[in-house]
Amino acid sequence: MNKKNINLRFKELVTKIKSDEFYNNRGLANEVPFYIFDYQPEDELKMRDNVKNILLPALKDNERLKAIEIDLFELLIKSLKNDEIFDSVFKMEERRGTKVLYEKLKTSFNMEIICSYFKEEAKNKNFVIITGVGKIFPLIRTHALLNNLQVIFNETKVLLFFPGEYTTTDLRIFGFKDNHYYRAFRID
Numbered sequence: 001m002n003k004k005n006i007n008l009r010f011k012e013l014v015t016k017i018k019s020d021e022f023y024n025n026r027g028l029a030n031e032v033p034f035y036i037f038d039y040q041p042e043d044e045l046k047m048r049d050n051v052k053n054i055l056l057p058a059l060k061d062n063e064r065l066k067a068i069e070i071d072l073f074e075l076l077i078k079s080l081k082n083d084e085i086f087d088s089v090f091k092m093e094e095r096r097g098t099k100v101l102y103e104k105l106k107t108s109f110n111m112e113i114i115c116s117y118f119k120e121e122a123k124n125k126n127f128v129i130i131t132g133v134g135k136i137f138p139l140i141r142t143h144a145l146l147n148n149l150q151v152i153f154n155e156t157k158v159l160l161f162f163p164g165e166y167t168t169t170d171l172r173i174f175g176f177k178d179n180h181y182y183r184a185f186r187i188d
Helices: 006-017 041-059 072-082 086-096 098-108 111-121 142-152
Strands: 034-039 067-071 127-131 157-166 170-173 176-180
Touching (some): 034 142, 041 067, 086 098
Parallel strands (some): 034 157, 067 127
Antiparallel strands (some): 170 176
């Protein structure tokens, strides 16, 4: 993982995203335009701040990149509210425990539902920024999400902010091996 200052890396990332090379998918060799920006988990709050206050404003009036940020945790909350079960999950956890809640959430917020939300949220967008990976781990596994999103976003650029290490073959979130994944490009 790059040990360079996170704020400096982030400024370089914004410059790269706004470049012609990024927009035109140069150097991808016909691969899906999926990117992972990995960072130390202790930099999570800085990353959230940088995405909200630097990246999204920099892309707001961009003629070429129509971006949307999708926070996985916020997507879960939206799903629970849409299903009108948001308040009841807290009661369920109190009565039946965290393990039962986790299993219930895994079945009610599965990849099919997640992908349908992504498809709806990203209509008319050509750049999807994914955040909240650490907030929802292990409910959503990063490699499974990316594998499923490839079907939906085969030409849409996807940038995932990852609190851990991406070695271009492995995803390691918080030091735990998430699984093998090799289709995304590490962006720095």
